Amino acid sequence: MNAVKIALVGAGGRMGRLFADRLSAAGYAVGGVDRPLTQDALRHAVDGAAAVLLCVPVEVMDEVLRQVAPLLNGMQVLADITSVKVRPMQVMERHYAGPVVGTHPLFGPVPPAGDPAENLRVAVTPGDAAHETDVALIERVFVDMGCVPFRTTADEHDEAAACIQGLNFITSVAYLATLAHRDELTPFITPSFRRRLDAARKMLTEDASLFEGMFEANPHSQTAVRSYLSFLNFAAAGDVDVLVDRAQWWWRSHTERGGVRPS
Known part of the structure; x- marks a missing residue:
């Protein structure tokens, strides 16, 4: 056959x-x-x-x-x-x-x-x-x-991709761009910051154009960014505990339901 x-x-x-x-x-x-x-x-x-x-x-x-x-x-x-x-x-x-x-x-x-x-x-x-x-x-x-x-569906996919891939890319870019060209910060780099740099290295040095194209082609990208900005406003107002409690969902409710287990 x-x-x-x-x-x-x-x-x-x-x-x-x-x-x-x-x-x-x-x-x-x-x-x-x-x-x-x-x-x-x-x-x-x-x-x-x-x-x-x-x-x-x-x-x-x-x-x-x-x-x-x-x-x-x-x-x-x-x-x-x-x-x-x-x-x-x-x-x-x-x-x-x-x-x-x-x-x-x-x-x-x-x-x-x-x-x-x-x-x-x-x-x-x-x-x-x-x-x-x-x-x-x-x-x-x-x-x-x-x-x-x-x-x-295509729409459900793009909304999810804007949150998982697009938002991860754009927030990493914004965070590291905020701290760029500040040599005085390097003596204070911690192991957790080093891990974040290592995690972002390939995305921003080898695949940046790919992620830029994905972000620009996704119709849900801007909505995801606006949602992220609304949560940053909690931090600006000093309500960090609200953000921490919400973020702990990933290790609390999500894993209890047997879903994806963040590493």
């Missing part, structure tokens, strides 16, 4: 290479293509594929789809892996009348080791024209790659 074929557009990128390796290991046939995206290369990659996975940034998706969408047969599932979903889903559905399924792997090109349920989750957002079999296909592909998919 022939292996199910999955086409990867952007197969030469970090996430594209990760998925190509995992798909091959799981027994799939992989049609990989990367820049330059010639029509011959694209046609060869998508021919016979059950699904076409776009591993490209959101800012080039429109350009890429102008080349890819005319080559699809209307039955193939078109999916993406971008970190925002409302705008990419709109772009994919504008170019392609067939089934569209958005995905967001909640991990990077070097996934952390450990429990897949904690570290390899994938948000899946079905498009308007996608049937249950189309969504199930994409979910099965990720399961076979060792991931744990879960369904949501």
